[in-house]
Structure formats: C-alpha cells, structure tokens
Amino acid sequence: MHELSIATLVLDAVNAEANLRPAMRVSRIGVRLGDLAGVDADALTFCFEALVKDTELASAALEIERRPQRNKCSRCNGEFVVVNYESACPACGESSTQFVSGDELELAFVEMEEP
Amino acid sequence: MNRVPLGQKVLKENDRIAAELRQRLAEHGILCLNLVSSPGAGKTSLLERTLETFAPASRIAVLTGDIQTDNDAVRLARFGFPVKQITTGGTCHLEARMIEKVLADWRLEDLDLLFIENVGNLVCPSSYDLGEAAKVVVLSVAEGEDKPLKYPAMFFRSDLLVLNKIDLLPYVPFNLAKAREYARRVHPGIEIIEVSSLTGEGLPQWQQWIERRMRSHRQALAAT
Numbered sequence: 647m648h649e650l651s652i653a654t655l656v657l658d659a660v661n662a663e664a665n666l667r668p669a670m671r672v673s674r675i676g677v678r679l680g681d682l683a684g685v686d687a688d689a690l691t692f693c694f695e696a697l698v699k700d701t702e703l704a705s706a707a708l709e710i711e712r713r714p715q716r717n718k719c720s721r722c723n724g725e726f727v728v729v730n731y732e733s734a735c736p737a738c739g740e741s742s743t744q745f746v747s748g749d750e751l752e753l754a755f756v757e758m759e760e761p
Numbered sequence: 762m763n764r765v766p767l768g769q770k771v772l773k774e775n776d777r778i779a780a781e782l783r784q785r786l787a788e789h790g791i792l793c794l795n796l797v798s799s800p801g802a803g804k805t806s807l808l809e810r811t812l813e814t815f816a817p818a819s820r821i822a823v824l825t826g827d828i829q830t831d832n833d834a835v836r837l838a839r840f841g842f843p844v845k846q847i848t849t850g851g852t853c854h855l856e857a858r859m860i861e862k863v864l865a866d867w868r869l870e871d872l873d874l875l876f877i878e879n880v881g882n883l884v885c886p887s888s889y890d891l892g893e894a895a896k897v898v899v900l901s902v903a904e905g906e907d908k909p910l911k912y913p914a915m916f917f918r919s920d921l922l923v924l925n926k927i928d929l930l931p932y933v934p935f936n937l938a939k940a941r942e943y944a945r946r947v948h949p950g951i952e953i954i955e956v957s958s959l960t961g962e963g964l965p966q967w968q969q970w971i972e973r974r975m976r977s978h979r980q981a982l983a984a985t
Contacts, residue, residue, distance in 0.1 A: 648885035684887040684914035
C-alpha cells in the first residue's frame with residue numbers, strides 16, 4: 647500500500663504547478679499509469695480523494711489514463727499490446743520481443759481554469 | 762480552461778537518488794542485489810545460508826529492511842560481515858534515500874558485494890529503484906504458483922527468480938512447471954534457480970549466479 651505516498655507526491659507536483667499561476671484553480675489532474683507500474687488505480691484514487699478533502703484541490707478531478715504493456719517484435723519490428731502477459735508477436739509468432747512501454751507512473755497534465 | 766502538459770515522473774526524486782547511488786556503487790565496483798519477496802518467502806534464511814558460504818575475508822555487506830524490529834539484522838550479523846537494519850516504521854518498502862543515508866556511514870572501498878533485503882511485499886518495492894544492479898525475487902513453494910501473474914511488476918523487474926523451500930514440494934500442491942511458465946510469461950528473460958535454504962539444495966547454483974554477476978558487472982564497469 648504505497649499509493650498514499652504516490653498520491654502525496656502527485657499532489658506536491660500539482661501544487662508546485664498551481665503556485666506558478668495563483669489566479670487559476672486546478673480543475674483536473676491527469677495521471678498516466680502503466681499496467682506494470684505496480685500501482686493500483688482504485689487505491690490511488692481513494693488516497694487522492696482523502697488527501698484533497700477540505701483543501702483547495704477538493705474540486706479537482708483525477709483522471710487516470712491506464713497504459714497497457716507494449717512490446718516490439720525483434721523479427722518483424724511490429725509493435726503490439728501485450729494481452730495476458732503473452733509476449734510472443736501476434737503478427738509473426740516470434741517469441742523474442744522487447745519491452746517498449748507500460749510501466750509509466752507520471753503526472754501527465756494539470757488543467758486550470760479561472761475561478 | 763488551460764491544460765499544462767507535464768509528463769513528469771512521480772518518483773523522479775527517488776529515481777534521481779537511485780541514479781546517484783548506482784553511480785557511486787559503480788565507482789567502487791560493487792555489485793548490489795535487491796532481494797524482494799512476499800513476507801515469509803525466505804529472504805533472510807537464504808541470506809544466512811549465502812553469507813555462511815563466503816570466506817570471512819569476503820568484502821560483503823547487508824542492508825535489511827523491515828517495518829519493525831532488528832531481528833533480521835541480529836540473525837545476519839552472526840556471520841561477521843557488516844549488517845545494518847533499516848526500520849521503516851510503517852513504510853511498506855525501501856526507498857533510495859534510506860539506502861543513501863545508511864551507506865553514508867560505510868567505506869564503500871571496502872566492499873565488493875552489497876545485499877539489500879527489502880521489506881517483505883510483492884507490490885510496493887517494485888516501484889522504487891534503489892540503485893541496485895539487479896532485483897532478485899524469492900518465491901517459496903508454500904505460496905501459490907500463480908504469484909508471477911498476480912504481481913507481474915515485481916517479476917517483470919527482477920533478473921532472477923529464486924524458487925525457495927523446494928524441500929517442501931512433496932507436501933504442498935505447488936506446480937513447479939506452472940510457476941516457471943508464469944514467471945517466463947511475465948518476463949521471458951528471467952533466470953530461475955530452485956533452492957532449499959533448509960537442505961542446501963540449489964545453493965551452489967545461486968552462489969555461482971552471484972559470482973557470475975560480480976564478474977560481468979566488473980567487466981561492464983571496466984569497459985565504460
């Protein structure tokens with residue numbers, strides 16, 4: 647259960663961004679979460695909501711964009727989404743494929759509006 | 762409405778400290794292994810059996826993390842190598858800054874090999890880079906063989922899977938072939954060694970794996 651510390655780090659970064667534009671109000675926070683990040687989206691949302699309660703960010707919506715694992719085939723160079731951890735290339739059947747993405751844990755964006 | 766695209770890593774501060782640690786360890790030619798598992802898979806027992814096989818003059822140290830107690834450090838200190846306990850006080854994983862703080866007290870020029878025994882937890886420690894050369898995941902046959910599918914991030918990020926407690930295989934419904942298949946499905950390149958810390962079976966292979974990694978690590982460092 648490290649989602650609380652992850653949510654705290656997200657909010658620290660959001661506050662740092664919000665402080666650059668003191669006249670604006672944060673309306674939406676985007677987090678990019680890879681399936682291999684080892685972070686549970688529901689737990690993160692729960693912690694986020696608990697942390698923003700009664701703060702200036704209370705009305706900000708959290709948008710979590712899930713990113714599946716993507717691999718690249720070492721034979722046909724095709725890129726594909728890994729489903730059920732099946733890492734063989736679905737196009738040509740090659741079993742040797744390379745991890746491309748899917749472990750993201752990023753603050754993707756902050757949306758702000760005039761209050 | 763005003764959208765500010767950021768694309769910044771949430772754990773960038775941890776990653777920054779881990780990168781510094783990795784650099785410092787590299788400067789001293791130290792191989793650092795981060796041992797991860799669920800609670801009770803046998804990380805401490807494996808380390809005990811590992812430490813007792815090294816010659817007393819070996820340049821090894823151990824950092825062991827737990828939420829509470831220094832029981833593991835007491836167990837591991839019996840072998841005469843430097844051991845430090847990190848008590849996280851509730852935190853379910855080790856973070857790079859905890860390692861940095863403890864290493865400040867050690868002379869890195871006196872070390873070749875550093876074991877980090879992470880907090881028993883198959884989820885959270887996978888997110889935190891500690892500056893290690895490799896993660897080693899320990900899975901005991903007293904657990905379910907589908908652990909790699911349930912906790913893919915950890916198996917994906919580990920170079921080696923140590924299947925521990927194989928002396929219990931006659932007594933537990935653990936499907937070894939399935940465990941290997943699941944681990945390879947999540948991480949096709951993962952190496953797998955079967956051991957029993959109790960009987961000593963498989964420990965020579967684990968020992969050889971460590972020595973091989975120490976050699977290749979040193980060669981890779983010399984080449985840069």
